Amino acid sequence: MRFDTVIIGGGLAGLTAGISLQEAGQKVAIVSAGQNAMHFFSGNFEEIGTARERVSALFASAGVRTHSSDGWMLMPMGSMREVSLTLDDVAVFPDKHVAEKALIVNYTGFHDFYGTFLAEALEKNGTTCRIRFVRIPEMEHLRLSPSEMRSVNIARVMDEHWEKVVSDIRVLLKDEDLILLPQVFGLKDLSVLDKIRTAFPARVAFIGTMPPSVPGIRTQMLLKRRFEVLGGTFLMGDEVTSAAMHEGIVSSVTTRNLDTARLFADHFILATGGYFSKGLVSTPTLVNEPLFGLDIDYPEDRNAWYDPDFFADQPYLNFGVKTDESLRAVKDGVPLQNLYAIGSILGNTRKADYGSAAGLAIRTAFAVADTIKGGNV
Numbered sequence: 001m002r003f004d005t006v007i008i009g010g011g012l013a014g015l016t017a018g019i020s021l022q023e024a025g026q027k028v029a030i031v032s033a034g035q036n037a038m039h040f041f042s043g044n045f046e047e048i049g050t051a052r053e054r055v056s057a058l059f060a061s062a063g064v065r066t067h068s069s070d071g072w073m074l075m076p077m078g079s080m081r082e083v084s085l086t087l088d089d090v091a092v093f094p095d096k097h098v099a100e101k102a103l104i105v106n107y108t109g110f111h112d113f114y115g116t117f118l119a120e121a122l123e124k125n126g127t128t129c130r131i132r133f134v135r136i137p138e139m140e141h142l143r144l145s146p147s148e149m150r151s152v153n154i155a156r157v158m159d160e161h162w163e164k165v166v167s168d169i170r171v172l173l174k175d176e177d178l179i180l181l182p183q184v185f186g187l188k189d190l191s192v193l194d195k196i197r198t199a200f201p202a203r204v205a206f207i208g209t210m211p212p213s214v215p216g217i218r219t220q221m222l223l224k225r226r227f228e229v230l231g232g233t234f235l236m237g238d239e240v241t242s243a244a245m246h247e248g249i250v251s252s253v254t255t256r257n258l259d260t261a262r263l264f265a266d267h268f269i270l271a272t273g274g275y276f277s278k279g280l281v282s283t284p285t286l287v288n289e290p291l292f293g294l295d296i297d298y299p300e301d302r303n304a305w306y307d308p309d310f311f312a313d314q315p316y317l318n319f320g321v322k323t324d325e326s327l328r329a330v331k332d333g334v335p336l337q338n339l340y341a342i343g344s345i346l347g348n349t350r351k352a353d354y355g356s357a358a359g360l361a362i363r364t365a366f367a368v369a370d371t372i373k374g375g376n377v
């Protein structure tokens, strides 16, 4: 099978690059092994920098709604984080005092939403809180096993039964000016969020739960769908297992599911993530990139890998694949001609140019897509 570009990894970086290239008329395949960081996403795109408008437009074309304004976001444990681009699910507050009175609503038996922590933190900032629980008959089967009572399973039920939640909250609501609800709505039907927001005289804020992240999974699904609508090939649940390289040029890769068939392309993009997604692998003595054996920027002395102060910036988060100015991956000291590295596999090696976190994923994806589109290779 021949493509213009093959992308290895279907997280935020791989999908952003894939959509950009498909939009430009390229024939692209994404091979995606499995779960990615979006499944744990807070809803806040950190360090997005100058890519804010461009990525908002790309997301809008995929049906992903974003909220682009500076302010504060309330995190699942009650801390506040400064934000500039978030998913529309996230309520952005102008300052840390979010309301005079808040009603925090949870589901009976749902342990992944921490109302008590939220209340404690909000009260420190001058908000009086009440916590109440609602019970939805259609969710009772989930309560039989604690492992079933997870955010995504609740979300599957909630797109149909949100009206019952609204009517229960109407009974509970007194004079609160803010209602806090777990982020378990709009997994498939985004309009549910607006319907809930407009159902009350108080402001509604959806607050993150413990993973999996419903907004993150929805975003991943919408981006994947956009890529496929544009004609892209998404090999879900498959994994690139080896690559053929000759004189600094990658010619093809094999995958676990395609057996002996190979994916040929002019360009390859490595978007396999950091330690979390096994794009980088660490042993007691080595940090390595398992697919191509690329050069990694890290010190040999293991004691320099981490700071014993748990809360310090950890050095190992800076380690990543070495690249040249155009993000071409370096192997044995030489940049490969048609293999680019994007996203969290870079660690913080290119932080000065592209930031970190989601900002790094998106900005490096755009940079490499532009290089490939421009024929600047």
Ligand SMILES: Cc1cc2nc3c(=O)[nH]c(=O)nc-3n(C[C@H](O)[C@H](O)[C@H](O)COP(=O)(O)OP(=O)(O)OC[C@H]3O[C@@H](n4cnc5c(N)ncnc54)[C@H](O)[C@@H]3O)c2cc1C
Binding pocket: 008, 009, 010, 011, 012, 013, 014, 031, 032, 033, 034, 035, 036, 037, 038, 040, 041, 042, 043, 044, 045, 046, 047, 238, 239, 240, 241, 271, 272, 273, 274, 276, 277, 278, 279, 291, 342, 343, 344, 345, 357, 358, 359, 361
């Ligand atoms: C748990 C967690 C939560 C985060 N939350 C946030 C947040 O809220 N906000 C923020 O700004 N940043 C967050 N980040 C930072 C995050 O790294 C970026 O936001 C971004 O999503 C990373 O995207 P990525 O595409 O580079 O990597 P990933 O999302 O890790 O995706 C890499 C993908 O490549 C696949 N893969 C790996 N090897 C292969 C192979 N051989 N073949 C095929 N596929 C392969 C993996 O299965 C995975 O699906 C978080 C990071 C983590 C680890």
